[in-house]
Amino acid sequence: MSQSAPYALPFHHHGKSKVRVGRVWREGNVHHMVEWNVNTMIDSDMEHAFIKGENTGMTATDTQKNTVYVVAQRMSQRCTVEQFAIALAQHFVRTYPLVSKAKIYVEQKPWARVQQGGLPHDHGYALQGTEVRTVYVTYDKAGKLDVTAGIKELSVLKTTQSGYEGFLRDQYTLLPEVNDRIMASTVTSTWKYTSQPPCYDAAFNAARGALLEGFLGPAKGGIYSPSVQFTLYDMAKILLDRVPQAESVFLNMPNLHFLPCAPVGSTFKNDVYVATSEPHGNIEAVVTRRTAAPHVSKL
Numbered sequence: 001m002s003q004s005a006p007y008a009l010p011f012h013h014h015g016k017s018k019v020r021v022g023r024v025w026r027e028g029n030v031h032h033m034v035e036w037n038v039n040t041m042i043d044s045d046m047e048h049a050f051i052k053g054e055n056t057g058m059t060a061t062d063t064q065k066n067t068v069y070v071v072a073q074r075m076s077q078r079c080t081v082e083q084f085a086i087a088l089a090q091h092f093v094r095t096y097p098l099v100s101k102a103k104i105y106v107e108q109k110p111w112a113r114v115q116q117g118g119l120p121h122d123h124g125y126a127l128q129g130t131e132v133r134t135v136y137v138t139y140d141k142a143g144k145l146d147v148t149a150g151i152k153e154l155s156v157l158k159t160t161q162s163g164y165e166g167f168l169r170d171q172y173t174l175l176p177e178v179n180d181r182i183m184a185s186t187v188t189s190t191w192k193y194t195s196q197p198p199c200y201d202a203a204f205n206a207a208r209g210a211l212l213e214g215f216l217g218p219a220k221g222g223i224y225s226p227s228v229q230f231t232l233y234d235m236a237k238i239l240l241d242r243v244p245q246a247e248s249v250f251l252n253m254p255n256l257h258f259l260p261c262a263p264v265g266s267t268f269k270n271d272v273y274v275a276t277s278e279p280h281g282n283i284e285a286v287v288t289r290r291t292a293a294p295h296v297s298k299l
């Protein structure tokens with residue numbers, strides 16, 4: 001760094017946000033489509049741009065955006081969002097000498113093939129739910145690859161098998177203790193892989209299934225939740241059981257309150273609720289294997 005620079009620049013990176021790409025793989029009449037929202041970020045030796053106003057050697061964010069489409073086209077075989085993010089990160093590090101690390105975050109929109117008369121449609125998709133599949137990949141010059149997969153805003157609700165009792169009471173506490181309430185959340189989770197699973201899609205589906213099972217329990221009867229906290233830990237536990245390549249699970253769980261309602265002229269009869277989204281509780285934790293380093297990530 002320049003001797004004449006009056007202040008240090010301990011951190012900088014630059015990238016392009018929200019690059020939206022659709023990718024279709026046409027296998028005869030059967031087409032496969034994904035939609036990705038890509039965020040690129042690169043660490044590079046570009047102090048001179050900040051301090052001296054010299055852009056020599058800089059990989060412009062416009063170039064990064066263009067590269068998203070180039071690498072999407074290069075993925076000639078159907079691929080997972082993780083494989084795409086890895087290819088993109090490796091491209092930046094391997095192509096540009098001044099780039100020391102690429103950090104790629106991608107959200108996949110929940111397009112799902114429509115079933116028509118019991119048959120999968122050749123080329124027709126519908127949006128499934130609101131949850132988004134995510135991946136955050138980093139790759140550096142030393143060849144260190146980190147893959148953190150996730151799901152954003154998986155909306156879940158159960159009408160019973162949830163309560164909240166035994167908490168501290170003082171002059172500020174109004175909340176009654178209950179052993180039967182509605183529990184609802186939009187779960188955001190990320191899990192970091194120590195090694196590559198045999199199939200990223202299968203690992204994602206297993207993780208999603210684990211989160212749902214931890215929240216809801218078995219189809220018949222469900223499972224009792226004494227708090228969002230306990231359920232969160234259970235969800236992460238099942239995920240770590242089912243996905244052996246995952247080492248650390250981050251979970252963010254808003255507690256979306258359904259408030260018992262007494263309609264005018266009546267009382268609460270376990271049937272009518274005021275549905276709310278704000279204010280909401282917010283419970284967050286990281287659960288890891290004993291030997292693993294935690295990753296804290298809202299991505």
Ligand SMILES: O=c1[nH]c(=O)c2[nH]c(=O)[nH]c2[nH]1
Pocket residue numbers: 164175226227228229255281
């Ligand atoms: O499961 C819950 N955890 C809390 O921490 C909390 N706080 C609260 O008011 N209700 C709940 N419910």
